[in-house]
Amino acid sequence: MKAPLFWFSAPHKPAWQARLLAPLGWLYAQATARRLKKRGTAAACPVICIGNINAGGTGKTPMVIAVVERLKARGLKCICVSRGYGGQMKGPIQVAADHQACDVGDEPLLIAAFTETIVAQDRAAGVRMAEDMGADVIIMDDGFQNPSVVKDISVVVVDAWKGFGNARVIPAGPLREPVEAGLKRADMVLSIGPDRAQDRFAKLWSDRIAIPHIRGRLEPLPTGMPWAGLPCLAFAGIGHPEKFFETLRNMGANVLRGEALKDHQPLTEVLMKRLEIEAQMLNAQLVTTEKDAVRLPDSFRRKVLTVPVRLQIDDWSVFDAAFEEAEQQKSKSTKPS
Template sequence: MRAPAFWDAGPGHPLARALAPVGALYGRHTAARMDRPGERAPCPVLCVGNFTLGGAGKTPTALALAAHLRALGANPAFLTRGYGGRLAGPVRVDPSRQTAEETGDEPRLLARAAPTILSRDRPAGAALCVQAGADVIVMDDGLQNPSLAKTLSLAVVDAGAGLGNGRPFPAGPLRVPLARQWPHIHGLVLIGTGDRGEAVAAAAAARGLPVHRARLIPGADLTGRRALAFAGIGRPQKFFATCEEAGATLVATRAYPDHHPYGPADETTLAAEATRLGADLVTTEKDHVRLTAPFAARVAVLPVTLAFADEGVLLGQLRGLVVGIGR
């Protein structure tokens, strides 16, 4: 979905005020659901979630945390719902056999790094993670889902976007009123810079929660390349800024809704415009797995990795997961 503009216009926007009663009802219902006790998994569960609807950087965060867990001697596996895909699971993701239409885009990226289980039933998925050899589960999203008990929950916040107008859906982007979410998390991952994110970081610190500051690092050099960048993610503008950080000269950008299913018309339009502009097509890893094979071959991918500014406190939290798993 594409977030409505009024979510960023402040809590006093007329639409936000008009939808506030619906948001209050939705918020109470989802908060009560979030408070339910979950089923315990056979091993520790690290939940990488966010407070709001839409993207905040959970997938690169999950990948970075899994890499740290491996360095600590653990064998992590990813557990994902597979948003946007047809499969309900539980099933192990195999990009060589399954399409993006079946699994969604994010599970295909996760499966490159570690065993990845797609399951809308989180407890059943956790059991399959253990069968796949995991001794720690990294759950991509699911902070508000109560079905599986979490050992450690980290909320990811995009510092540029913050929490929008701070209202619950549909009046704003919050999945659950913020005051009801704080008791469920053990730390904040703040990606990038921005006053909105700093306000959330200050609120987390006031509650004694660690704030793990991080930034996305481009994984390719685009210096000297004229680019038409396109993306269907939570905040396409963030990707466009990363392209410029990688050295590209952006001659055009095209933003699509998050998890946009690219069709023949989209690909034909993008190809024709790139030819007209004399530009290279560049997109994200998540978008690239949703393209058809012939078109994908002419599109450059700009991967990103998440780097933490100070890993000390973070590693301390992760060691708490590893202790007690037989190492």
């Protein structure tokens, strides 16, 4: 479902639809608060949750990959645990090379290229499996509102341009829980976007953020592909497809058309054949994101170009300090008395 426009009206001046639906949003928030009172399972190693308080995509997967690469550079064994949204396997199961997106979801398939990844609808069971596999650190992809596992570090990821929308809870707004309630349980906020978006985010939300705020931006990896002037038909089934189209334009590509798909939408043979025919009529190259590419039918993998992007964090010091403290706390708790 596409997010309604009134979700992103000004926080200080919500649209009439948001005011009308506010009582339902209050009920949703109360249900979330009650669920979060449950006690979770604590792991022997640090557990880092990369989550959000917005419904939909905010850039969690790039942050998971960035954290994995940073911690693996320290020589740590990182294992990611994901619910596997869009996949049919309940798990817990380790993502393997022969799995497809319909089995384990597209995000776990992408993350598995960087580190061992477990799909588990029961996140606590997934964490126990990661411990059995010898994890030094467990990284949870999403699950900030899931109380079944105790988190040692929680990072709330937010799109810098859209922020927290109108600051209302579903269905009155885009939030799973109120801003203040969510950030109270978090250790830091990561806003992702270019400088202009970051400035807008700070102007609207800085007075509501009482925890460390770090900034990041998505940058395409240089692949040697000459994008300048290349006619493209771009398609994306991510949280904010328009951001991908803008990235292509910034790289110099001539985006003749952008097909915005639903988040995690299956790339069926019928859909891809339609896009292929349209691209041929436009004399354009089909282009998509890394996350979408793992859902491509085998017959189209060589026909579609992929744009890999990586998250660049302005300053890792807040995260590094939080992780070192979490390591120390775990070390103390596991020492024999």
